Amino acid sequence: MMKETLGAASGLVRLTFLVQNLYSEVGRGCDLTVAQAQMLCTLSDGSLGMAELSGSLGLERSSLTGLVDRAEQRGLVVRETDPRDRRAVNVELTPAGTEAVHRFHDELTRRLDALLADFPPTERERFTRSLRRIVADVPAVFAD
Amino acid sequence: MMKETLGAASGLVRLTFLVQNLYSEVGRGCDLTVAQAQMLCTLSDGSLGMAELSGSLGLERSSLTGLVDRAEQRGLVVRETDPRDRRAVNVELTPAGTEAVHRFHDELTRRLDALLADFPPTERERFTRSLRRIVADVPAVFAD
DNA sequence: ACAAATTACTTCGTGCCACGAACAATCACA
């Protein structure tokens, strides 16, 4: 009896597993956890308040507090209070954080592109276009 | 100035983010954590020893112990000692575990297939084929 | 046959991550 062909759903799950592993492996190389890397990527477009940031990352605010605490202790980000609204806090990359996120981004991009390296240009282009279509309305967690 | 087109790497990251969220959302609906769901899916092909299981999931053995402990306490799996090798432990789904993983699998498949629902058949087929090609040598974490 | 190496799994300590409930400070506005 022939082996069943892998369906779309299974393929998506395996791809996710694969990318997730890459993500955490590259993160480890930059001394970043997955959550930290995601946060830094989100911040690389510019500083954000805690509420915006938790929205982008899909986390509760209470979860974010500790994440920012640890990143701040490692010197990757700083909190700055907004003079306009003294409740609000802006989280911003430090130079070290910027450097880390660049290293992370470059290496990850390299490794991800390598996944498609064997594709003929037409197939790669088509695949990328389909990807874009699927994720059209997913918020950016990754600097583009 | 025109907005840059999303590259393949960014698309992969966003897709992963999206699928990961679906995964944990569906898991929550079945009262399963992501790690638990992954373990149960891996076991749905048949019982495995701790070593095999930690290999499939990409976890250290010491991490797996607790994962199995918690799943066992929830009645999802059982440990059975192998009479041939009294060091070895086989982890096996209980009926409740089997039921949970089926519900999870069905719902997740439904939600993932929905991502491609708008694709014309040709594009969907091509996309799936490309997926298969990328993940060809990734171990199954998901029953097929 | 028996000591040494190996294998299978667990325990322990550490740290990170995420949630929800409860709270303090500030702002908006009526």
Place this chain on the structure above:
DNA sequence: TGTGATTGTTCGTGGCACGAAGTAATTTGT
């Protein structure tokens, strides 16, 4: 000037993952 919403934090709980060290059973080498 209050009242209600918003911003962010604290606290308690639980889960996840790692590595080092430990226990028990099997295998290997002589």
